[in-house]
Amino acid sequence: MQEAYWEGKDMKDMKDVSLLCEFKGQLEFSERRPEKSFDRKMECESLPPLSRLAICGGTHGNEWTGVYIYRELQKHKAREADSVSITTVLSNPRAVEACRRYIDTDLNRCFTEDLLSSPITDTSTYELRRAQELNAQLGPKGSEQAVDLLCDLHNTTSNMGLCIIFHSTDWLILHIYKYLQSKITSVPVRAIQVDVPLSQAYSLDSLGKHGFSIEMGPQPNGVLRADIFNAMKEAVDLTIEWLQQFNSGKTFEGGEVETYAADKKIDYPRDPTTNEITAAIHPQLQDNDFKLLRPGDPIFLSLSGETVRHEGEELYPFFINECAYYEKGTAFNLGRKITRTVPSISLKKD
Numbered sequence: 001m002q003e004a005y006w007e008g009k010d011m012k013d014m015k016d017v018s019l020l021c022e023f024k025g026q027l028e029f030s031e032r033r034p035e036k037s038f039d040r041k042m043e044c045e046s047l048p049p050l051s052r053l054a055i056c057g058g059t060h061g062n063e064w065t066g067v068y069i070y071r072e073l074q075k076h077k078a079r080e081a082d083s084v085s086i087t088t089v090l091s092n093p094r095a096v097e098a099c100r101r102y103i104d105t106d107l108n109r110c111f112t113e114d115l116l117s118s119p120i121t122d123t124s125t126y127e128l129r130r131a132q133e134l135n136a137q138l139g140p141k142g143s144e145q146a147v148d149l150l151c152d153l154h155n156t157t158s159n160m161g162l163c164i165i166f167h168s169t170d171w172l173i174l175h176i177y178k179y180l181q182s183k184i185t186s187v188p189v190r191a192i193q194v195d196v197p198l199s200q201a202y203s204l205d206s207l208g209k210h211g212f213s214i215e216m217g218p219q220p221n222g223v224l225r226a227d228i229f230n231a232m233k234e235a236v237d238l239t240i241e242w243l244q245q246f247n248s249g250k251t252f253e254g255g256e257v258e259t260y261a262a263d264k265k266i267d268y269p270r271d272p273t274t275n276e277i278t279a280a281i282h283p284q285l286q287d288n289d290f291k292l293l294r295p296g297d298p299i300f301l302s303l304s305g306e307t308v309r310h311e312g313e314e315l316y317p318f319f320i321n322e323c324a325y326y327e328k329g330t331a332f333n334l335g336r337k338i339t340r341t342v343p344s345i346s347l348k349k350d
């Protein structure tokens with residue numbers, strides 16, 4: 001949406017970058033690159049083996065499901081599958097220790113090519129140093145040495161169920177998404193696609209040849225819920241299972257898949273003088289992530305009791321009342337539902 005806003009900013013300002021990326025990537029769908037151009041005809045594509053998998057937790061130090069899945073995987077290394085070698089990573093150990101999202105700046109906004117190649121100085125943030133270490137370990141980004149698949153585990157305080165976030169051009173992820181959707185019954189499984197060039201992709205999953213994040217909620221920061229742990233663990237196990245089946249030569253049929261493409265973000269109503277928020281998410285919107293929002297539907301309830309209603313077109317809300325986005329000026333995001341067509345895929349035989 002606000003192209004000039006994004007491009008006019010100084011990339012050296014990490015805090016600003018973090019805010020901008022929120023606009024640009026997590027949730028924006030660019031009009032310049034129509035989604036259909038990414039789709040393939042219903043032919044069969046063949047790909048080399050996907051044998052190196054990285055599973056990362058604690059990229060945000062107060063999102064505990066990924067932290068505890070990392071710890072469990074560390075304990076049970078022997079379960080490694082023959083055709084898939086698994087690297088487990090605790091992405092931001094200092095933030096995990098402190099039970100904070102980050103120490104200096106949001107690590108999951110540090111993986112653009114510019115930031116990964118910027119010189120480390122005495123004033124560099126902890127997270128930028130860590131991003132460059134992770135790039136050396138799991139990348140380098142865009143290179144042949146990069147891991148084949150990077151799966152990064154996150155929680156949200158929003159009622160989003162299990163949500164895959166992936167880059168729109170990486171249609172292989174849609175196969176894993178289809179597989180998870182067909183197997184997981186305990187929670188709704190959805191996908192959000194991000195449309196941003198790889199060089200500007202800022203999230204950890206962009207280090208792999210293929211990558212995605214799993215967002216699961218609702219879960220408060222610094223809290224572990226068994227239902228959410230179990231569903232995310234199931235998704236991790238199914239991802240490994242999918243890779244094993246792919247590497248053993250199974251053909252995965254193509255077809256149509258529904259995803260959401262981010263369109264815009266909505267901030268809280270604010271006092272123009274103090275900038276303090278003057279309304280909360282309306283009870284009729286709270287916890288209704290991915291339920292179609294129509295013009296006139298309530299979105300905010302002001303602290304003095306007035307209802308603010310949605311204006312404009314019908315769109316799908318998500319990340320409603322996400323705790324970490326208060327600092328980014330986002331009350332919720334709005335997006336469109338899109339149908340993607342993916343080709344069948346199988347292993348490339350020499």
Ligand SMILES: [Zn+2]
Pocket residue numbers: 059060063153154155
């Ligand atoms: Zn996170």
